[in-house]
Amino acid sequence: MPTRKPKSQEPSLDQAAVRRVVAVARRQFLVHGFRSVSMDDLAAELGMSKKTLYVAFPSKTALIEAVLKDKFKEVERDLEQVAKVQAANVGSALHQLLDCVQRHTAEIQPAFVRDIGRESPELFQLVEQKRRGLIRRYFGGLFEDGKKSGAIRSDIPTHLIIEILLGAVQSIMNPTKLVELGLTVEQGYSSIIRLVLEGALQRP
Template sequence: METNEVSAVSTPDGQRADVIVEAAGRLFFAPGFARVSMDDLARELGMSKKTIYRHFPDKRSLVAAVLDRQFAAVERTLTAAEDSPGQPFDVRVQRFLIAAGTELGRIGAAQLATGRGDAMLRQYVEQRVDAVVYRRLDELFRDGHRRELLATPPELLSEITRGALERLLTSQLPHELDWTAADLLRATVDTVLYGAIRSAPPGAGEEQPRVATPADRDEKEGP
């Protein structure tokens, strides 16, 4: 699926356009862009709406420009996470999923894709998440399957992981369990990679991998 282009940016002064996009990102996505007007943005910038509209013809195009910048940052982070030659496959998956979940949570992608508001922008967010995150994830699992490192079909792992990641980004579990979002992401990744059920009781043969809790990490790190 090709990403629909919703940006329509005219930037005779690129530097000023960058300033506008940076301010819009701070204002639109903190309380939710539907509740922040172009008047609010103009006051924040100390410039007229007419000046803003010379660069961005409407609010939709400005929001799209903000999203373009945010997803470019997500893509850079994921590219760095993928660049791990020589590391075991499970570590590569862990690095990628934790980076993806952290970045998507930071920009509020799940809320944007499922919330109310402009239908075209919701579709845009969904397509960018698919292109930037999930296509990379699919290829990572296919690579593991080709190398005979996965006993589960890569398509099934992709579906399980997508669902878990999207649900976790909108979940109340961090508050209910008193875990950080990063702790929950690590536990989710460990569960996807290793499962949640031991094949033998503790002490009976080889120790099985288990999901590490925040308390485990605190004890290991010490005071």
């Protein structure tokens, strides 16, 4: 009676390896764009087979989505740290907020913005959804604490300041408009937030 050959085991990745894949993909995608970085390129840099890579992420789109979620998770973690000090010192929180925005947006280069606009508009919708939530939650809280401390103008409702900020971000911080204006993500966000904050600050 012939013996059956055992089924070959599919390669697998533990959580530490998955995090490493996301970290390498994040560095490559956000700097060079994802159109010019292949799964073969990533597998070679990671020192694993493409088959193993596809077990963890069945498509490049799934990996891009994981990169975006990882990025937003890190942004939210940093904004949580800003929120811890804002009630006690709004001025310090504002500076930390700007530093946080500049640090995180500096990682996103024009190639990634171009690719997400041309190749994955559905993923850009994920970006828009995430950033709306972060702006409403963290900027809204900062403006409310700023009003209590006298650092933010009390004659403009907080929800209106947030809507102005959201409107500017939605109009400008999209791939088509950034390319048209010749702006990087860092330049666009920093300019919008500085203008809104300067308009919202209470003058001595």
